[in-house]
Amino acid sequence: MTLKNFDQKLTQYANLLVNVGVHVQKHQKILLSIAVDQQLLAHKLVDAAYAAGADKVVIKWQDNYVLKQFLNSTTDEMLTKIPSYIKDEADTLMNEHYSRITILSEAPDSLSGVDAKRLAKYQQALSTAQQTITEATINNRISWLVAGAANRVWAKELFPDESEEEAYDHLWEAIFTTSRITDDPIKTWQAHINELSKRADWLNSLHLDKLHYQAKTADITIGLAKDHIWEAAGSTDTQGNYFVPNIPTEEVFTAPNLHDINGEITSTKPLSYQGNVLTKIHLVFKDGQIIDASAEQGNEVLQELIKTDAGSRSLGEVALVPYDSPISNSEIIFQNTLYDENASNHLAIGAGYPFNVKNGTELSKEKLHQLGVNDSQVHVDFMVGSADMNIDGITQNGSIIPIFRNGNWAE
């Protein structure tokens, strides 16, 4: 690492994640998921968390090489046999309101070569065991954060013409820049959060019924959930703690109506999903359901994904990001959803966020379904934005309001 002031910037970054991202409070407990090769960042996060008054940081160290060897070597029976303590652990941590910090750094294709069906079976079994974590997260019963970190393999894949050291520096620099690590990151973030919140307020004031997307890669009408709320930047968990769940974040997003999606759309950036890269995901919808799906690369993984459960055949999120955004302007395709989704309009296959409808976190699953909020074990964002994309908002009485023109906010 030869990046100027790297150690200082990494400290600022860790402080931002802890104090703005998950917004650690006195006596908070934290579940940190981070790769084994991110020891320095992990230590800085631990230090920042205890400095902010945390009581405990539990680390779940990740290593996709070890996971890959397991998936490739174990028996069919062991593959889906998740020991009972995994569920007990998930239940206990969520019951005690552990906040989650998840640091993504694995290379986009770190699980390539694993049989897609075996991977899906394992993931489904694990998701079922850890369902309380997904539910607590999606309902904001805990504060949570997803952020990134550079890894040499990932860096070299993004910048193949550079030396490994150069590529690694380049990726860290891109992460610091897109995460707005300025001289005073916390002040910068307060201004940024205000800016995004104004966009959300404007969209909420329009009371839209649906959005109509038009581009070379899209002709689709996406109904919005009844009583939907556009959110941006931050959320408030059920303990009243305001947190910013994604760093970086450039999006304004809400819940689509799972009963009312019609047309077709193609993804415009590669998606890294479970260690595989999916390109040109093409989905055709009728009355909210995917009736046809294909991908140029990673098609098998896509087919397994949409077969997960009833909800994996519809959408759970619609998010607006101007084509002319800092991440997009970096012209880097990170092949990591956290970054790429914040460079582009995107949608998510699978679960919707209950907090994206009025009083949503207090409503039953049936009521949420009725309002159009999707339920699923999965939530997989894919990028659909492009420079030629126009989006119209359509209100209950049929009037049309320009939302996006040529890939950017219409006003």
Add this chain to the structure above:
Amino acid sequence: MTLKNFDQKLTQYANLLVNVGVHVQKHQKILLSIAVDQQLLAHKLVDAAYAAGADKVVIKWQDNYVLKQFLNSTTDEMLTKIPSYIKDEADTLMNEHYSRITILSEAPDSLSGVDAKRLAKYQQALSTAQQTITEATINNRISWLVAGAANRVWAKELFPDESEEEAYDHLWEAIFTTSRITDDPIKTWQAHINELSKRADWLNSLHLDKLHYQAKTADITIGLAKDHIWEAAGSTDTQGNYFVPNIPTEEVFTAPNLHDINGEITSTKPLSYQGNVLTKIHLVFKDGQIIDASAEQGNEVLQELIKTDAGSRSLGEVALVPYDSPISNSEIIFQNTLYDENASNHLAIGAGYPFNVKNGTELSKEKLHQLGVNDSQVHVDFMVGSADMNIDGITQNGSIIPIFRNGNWAE
């Protein structure tokens, strides 16, 4: 790393640990405890385990910096509140006969600065939660292995006059040499195991009642448990799998009689225990019980250790290692028990191994106690060997048989 053939030697080392150490069988499951900065060795162990037919390797990544920050920062309540899933996890893994591989690499003083009482409280709470692991290990209900790996901080502490890279290479080289990583380590180990087993057979043929240690640092008589068995190199677990629980190993050991230890002894090498260094541990025994204890360095940690439970005031192991052994000849004080105990006669405070008496793993705790086998949550070896040490064996009828003369085997 500039050590010649490092990658090849590390692969041989991993293969030795898996195929001779824990002796992985088809469909075996493995619990690997290893530090976060040992990713390369971890991957090689995982590869070797699956190549040997293992079904699953669960890794518990260790990081003493993270542990230290927790111990220094958390509340008294959280310190000893071990969540229920930790016990559930321990019970499940032992119930399913997971074999254990533990790789030690943390610097000897990696937890120094932590309040000794807080550390002891935490360790005791954790040991209680994970008691099934200790019991399964000590009773050979599973196969298990403790081995080492070099760490830059540890290396620099051992070789302060060398550069960090040189010290790191030096420590790896010492680990490979003392672990007998030759051109054919598996063949070399078979010969070594035979050699040690012959020593154990000789001691078993003597049917000794007690040992009398005499040196500048020792004048103590240690009774041996009734029906004791001298073991060396390997053990057989209750599934019938022969394994070698320590690599390296130079010792021949058995269970002392907890009712019959009298005299005093001082440790001759520094002991690294829970991230603290203890020197010149001086213990006085009467009728098997420690009646006085002190240490020149780490005295507080020693006092907490012997207060753990009833069994932590007596001994659980007596082990014979010639002063003229490969580790001793390396003239390195590793400040790590795994190596230093195999360079020196040693004793252990705390639990004895039931397999060190006839049919011991099938006997009740009461019966074991009656035979003299100690029971405790702790088992802490400390080194007592020296160049001037003489040890006499005393038989039931009072005859004296020279066992050690001037620090080495008498014959």
